[in-house]
Amino acid sequence: MEGRDGSANLTGEILFAKPFTASDLFTSYFIPRPHIGGSLNFDDRTSFAYAGLSWTVDVTPNIFVEGSFGGAIHNGKDSSHPFSDRQAVGCSPLFRESGSVGVRLSANWSLMATIEHLSDGGTCSDENRGLTNIGARVGYTF
Template structure:
């Protein structure tokens, strides 16, 4: 699947979700990082699904390759008395990226910090680890695989998102996996894509 197809699918998903959000007469849009004081506690915070282009600047993406991505964010382990402090309390997450062309797929877990720029616009960063099924050694790596050195790896990601309603959001995400020099091979894998999120 080509990168153009991935971007087209992402825009289609965003348009459909945007239309449904516009029909919902919800003038009070609330960030998932702050819960009302009278809300019942919940284990789950948000579910996300989307597509990403596989390593577009590296060997795994030079012919165009795409992934289906999914992520679950859990509620914060504790709450703060003020909104500013609550920004620094992360949400735990688990997720995965499945490649359509037999290239590197991976599962990951870590922590996510979300910061509101406006009531509808937010940025976030995450940090954690990932396990993968890709090549680890440069000597036996296939032409369309990045030699990643070892497993597990470190995973970092950054997103910019827009809340369409109290429940729905869309975001652009870039993620990077690397061993940070912990293995003989210090190579990384970078994916870029778009996701739709549903807040519980």
């Protein structure tokens, strides 16, 4: 993924299976899958680790949309790092939400266009410009 400032991040995520299944397809869309991940910035800018829940909805057998919500911790600028040249993203932890549109290339591989946003949602007094990343992800299903 790439931040607004043009720096590059390498992000890894593990998306777990649904903890239980529903008998019908419609109800199964409301059952979230837990995820954990992290994003490392290559220009010594803001990096973060996150966890939360994801929902995936099939549009066609090969195209899907995915949304997620959770929390993140970061090493960006806040009251504990006031002189950092990193993005001012507010206190830690942050809220993290993301959305993706993806295509299944095979039974195991997928390609997604993703946008994610991290913010403290105004819950602390630190400056909060938030952090938004746009990028592409490659997925592999085991």
